[in-house]
Amino acid sequence: MDHSPFEPDMTIFLQMSAGFCPSPDHGGPGRLAFVTSTPLSVAKGSGTYVGISQLARALEARSIRVEMHAPTWRSPSYTAQRILFNVLAARRLRTGHADWIVGFDLDGFHYGRKKTVPYVASIKGVIADELTNERGVVRAMLRIQVTCERLAVRRADAVVSTSRYSRQRIVQAYGIPAAKVVVVPELIDLSAWKEALPDGEASSDPPAVLTVAHMYPRKNLGLLLNAFARLRDAGVAFQGWMVGDGPSRRAWEQLRDSLALQDRVTFLGTIPRRELVERYRRAAIFCLPSRQEGFGIVFLEAMACGKPIVAARAASVPETVSDGESGFLVDAEDSDALARALTALLRDPDLRREMGEAGSRRVEQYRADRVAGLFLETVQSALGALPGRRIHADGHGVPPRAPAGHGGAHTVAGGGR
Numbered sequence: 001m002d003h004s005p006f007e008p009d010m011t012i013f014l015q016m017s018a019g020f021c022p023s024p025d026h027g028g029p030g031r032l033a034f035v036t037s038t039p040l041s042v043a044k045g046s047g048t049y050v051g052i053s054q055l056a057r058a059l060e061a062r063s064i065r066v067e068m069h070a071p072t073w074r075s076p077s078y079t080a081q082r083i084l085f086n087v088l089a090a091r092r093l094r095t096g097h098a099d100w101i102v103g104f105d106l107d108g109f110h111y112g113r114k115k116t117v118p119y120v121a122s123i124k125g126v127i128a129d130e131l132t133n134e135r136g137v138v139r140a141m142l143r144i145q146v147t148c149e150r151l152a153v154r155r156a157d158a159v160v161s162t163s164r165y166s167r168q169r170i171v172q173a174y175g176i177p178a179a180k181v182v183v184v185p186e187l188i189d190l191s192a193w194k195e196a197l198p199d200g201e202a203s204s205d206p207p208a209v210l211t212v213a214h215m216y217p218r219k220n221l222g223l224l225l226n227a228f229a230r231l232r233d234a235g236v237a238f239q240g241w242m243v244g245d246g247p248s249r250r251a252w253e254q255l256r257d258s259l260a261l262q263d264r265v266t267f268l269g270t271i272p273r274r275e276l277v278e279r280y281r282r283a284a285i286f287c288l289p290s291r292q293e294g295f296g297i298v299f300l301e302a303m304a305c306g307k308p309i310v311a312a313r314a315a316s317v318p319e320t321v322s323d324g325e326s327g328f329l330v331d332a333e334d335s336d337a338l339a340r341a342l343t344a345l346l347r348d349p350d351l352r353r354e355m356g357e358a359g360s361r362r363v364e365q366y367r368a369d370r371v372a373g374l375f376l377e378t379v380q381s382a383l384g385a386l387p388g389r390r391i392h393a394d395g396h397g398v399p400p401r402a403p404a405g406h407g408g409a410h411t412v413a414g415g416g417r
Helices: 042-060 078-094 127-133 136-155 164-174 190-196 221-233 249-258 273-282 297-304 335-346 349-366 368-384
Strands: 031-035 065-069 100-104 119-123 158-161 181-183 208-212 239-243 265-269 285-288 309-312 327-330
Touching (some): 042 065, 042 297, 065 078, 158 164, 158 368, 164 181, 190 297, 208 221, 208 297, 221 239, 221 335, 239 273, 285 297, 285 335, 297 309, 297 349, 349 368
Parallel strands (some): 031 100, 208 239, 208 285
């Protein structure tokens, strides 16, 4: 098994603002089909699921109906499941009535062979980039997924990336024109976080360093554990909270034990949202030294909770975390530098507060309502710029001549399962 499969009862159909029809003044789509084979839970779908679900909710607030197409069955191989799901879903998508088909990562690649309405490939994590940190069977399975994602971006009418870094990697790895790829960052529902956070400040003794991650090798938590050992040896008071699960967890737990950090560092696994919010609230610092991130939604969560961040100066992270303002960035292979950055914050509550407040201001630009509007505006503009294509007020792209047997978009409601 290359990745975790879906739960067998995973049936999702998000029907939002049913009956809404766009007016000419609206100038955008009234119905979107979201296509994803990523597990629809935080535990298994990680940041990709969070980004997709938050975008769907933000679009709902704009009176746009979203139909979520996802597998309702499981396969021993996640890669095989993703491919078969896409083959089966393509016909349903072609006979649906969405104004745009939005496929996440490789999803939608088979629909792209014969499109009836515009197809948007929204790349949350560039698989060709992610596989560089994997080995063995997982790497081999990701190579197959890379082939599908390459087809997806080449067949799509527009490609959405979450960062400039990812945009560059998409262009390099998949050989598509840079002009085809637009950048729309991830988003966060700040109102929901503010509602979830209890009033008043909280802390832990000793001060806690919080990490939240799906534990793949690219998350680089071995570097953090070695930095923790340096903190202990230097007499710095701290405790480490590791939230999340994944294929590298056992190896990192063994490294923790070999470094004799059992009394300092706790692996908490996947925890309920209420407990996660409380951990964010009580933590002194958020730290995730990933070697590769397409964006990193957890950095937005940390800033929403007013926490300073220590991370690696790698991939897209510098686009989200402002070095020296909302946190510190260090080399992804330098545990001494990571330890020094953590020490500076652990020993200076005023600096933690200053950087936390800077992060709280910075995260406002990623508000869900703002980014959802940017998504619609940017994609609409990209589709309208296609050669020989005009975009009607209902969001449909009209090619100069439809392929034989395929006219405009169908208007019969499609199922989300």
